[in-house]
Amino acid sequence: MDYLNELICYAEGKISHEEFENNLSIYPEIWNEMQKLVPADISNEDCAFRRMFGNVQGLETNNYSVKSFLLAFSYNPLTAYGLISALVKYNYPSVECHEPRNETAADLLEKLNMDYIGGFEIDDMLRTIMSKEPSRMRLKKRLKQVFLCRNNKHPNWVQEPEWPMGTLSPMRFVSQSHEGDLFKYVFEDLDTGELRTVIQLA
Numbered sequence: 219m220d221y222l223n224e225l226i227c228y229a230e231g232k233i234s235h236e237e238f239e240n241n242l243s244i245y246p247e248i249w250n251e252m253q254k255l256v257p258a259d260i261s262n263e264d265c266a267f268r269r270m271f272g273n274v275q276g277l278e279t280n281n282y283s284v285k286s287f288l289l290a291f292s293y294n295p296l297t298a299y300g301l302i303s304a305l306v307k308y309n310y311p312s313v314e315c316h317e318p319r320n321e322t323a324a325d326l327l328e329k330l331n332m333d334y335i336g337g338f339e340i341d342d343m344l345r346t347i348m349s350k351e352p353s354r355m356r357l358k359k360r361l362k363q364v365f366l367c368r369n370n371k372h373p374n375w376v377q378e379p380e381w382p383m384g385t386l387s388p389m390r391f392v393s394q395s396h397e398g399d400l401f402k403y404v405f406e407d408l409d410t411g412e413l414r415t416v417i418q419l420a
Contacts, residue, residue, distance in 0.1 A: 221251035228299070229306035231316030232345035234323070235295035252284045255305035271304040273297075316349050323348055330358050334372045335365050336379030340388050366390040366408070373403050376420040385409040396420075 219241075225248065228238045242248050257267045260274070260282055268274045280286035284305075288298050303315040319326065323345060327333040335344065347364065351357035365381065365388050373379070373391050382389045384407035392404040392413070403416040 219245055219247075221245065221248045224248055225251060225255070225302055226306055226310065226313055227345065228318065229303040229313055229315045230346075231318045231349035232342075234318050234321060235299065236320075237322050238298075238318070239293065239295060249285045252302060252305065255309050256282055256284060257308065267304070267308045270308055271301060273301075277301075319348070326354075326357075330354060330361070332358065332361055332365075332372075334375060334379055335361060335381055337381040339383040340365075340381050343383075343388065364388060368392050375403070375418060376401050377418045380416045380418070381405075382414050382416060384412075389414060 224233070224238075224241060224245075227233050233241075256277075257265055259265045260267055260277070271277075276290070277284075277287050280290060284301065288294070288301065299318065306313055307315055321329075324333065324336075326348065327335060343364075347360055348357060351360055367373075368390060371391075371393075373381075373394055380403075381391075382405050384405075386409050389405035389407050392406050394401065394403045396402065399420040401418045401420060403418070405414050405416065406412070407414070
C-alpha cells in the first residue's frame with residue numbers, strides 16, 4: 219500500500235472515515251507517514267501550519283506526536299480528518315480537501331443500485347467522482363454518464379465487479395454470456411473500438 223497516497227485520498231474525501239480507520243488498524247505504518255507530514259519547525263511560533271490547524275496546543279501537549287494526540291481521548295474520526303487534511307494541504311497545497319462521506323463507497327453504490335460498478339482499474343476514478351458529488355441523485359446521474367451500458371443493461375457479475383478501463387475512460391459494457399460456470403463480460407473501448415472480455419467463474 220502507498221501510505222502517503224492513502225492519506226491524500228482520505229484528505230480528498232475519496233475514502234470514508236470508516237474505510238480509513240479500518241486501513242489504519244490493518245496498516246499501522248500509516249501512522250509513521252502521518253508523522254512525516256508534521257513540519258519540522260512546528261514548535262516555532264511563526265510556523266505557517268499553526269495557522270492552518272486549530273488545535274496545535276493539543277499536539278504540543280502530546281510532544282507533536284500525531285498518534286498520541288489522536289488516541290489521547292480515544293480515536294475520533296472528525297478530529298483525525300481535521301488534522302490529516304491540514305497536514306496534507308500544508309505539504310501539498312494543490313490537493314483539494316473534501317469531507318469524506320459517512321458511508322463506504324460499496325455501501326453507497328449498493329443504495330444507488332449500482333453495485334455492479336467497481337474493479338481495481340477504475341477504482342481511483344470512481345472514488346474521485348464519488349468525492350465530488352454530494353447529492354445522491356447527481357452522483358447516480360454522473361455514474362451513468364461515465365459507466366456506460368449498451369441498451370441500459372448492466373453486467374450481473376458472479377464475483378466482485380471487474381469493470382475495465384479503456385484508453386481515456388471506462389469501457390462500455392456490451393454484453394454477457396455464459397457456458398456452464400464460465401461467464402464472459404464483453405466491454406468496448408469507445409476511443410479505439412477495442413473489445414475486451416472479462417471472464418469469471420461462478
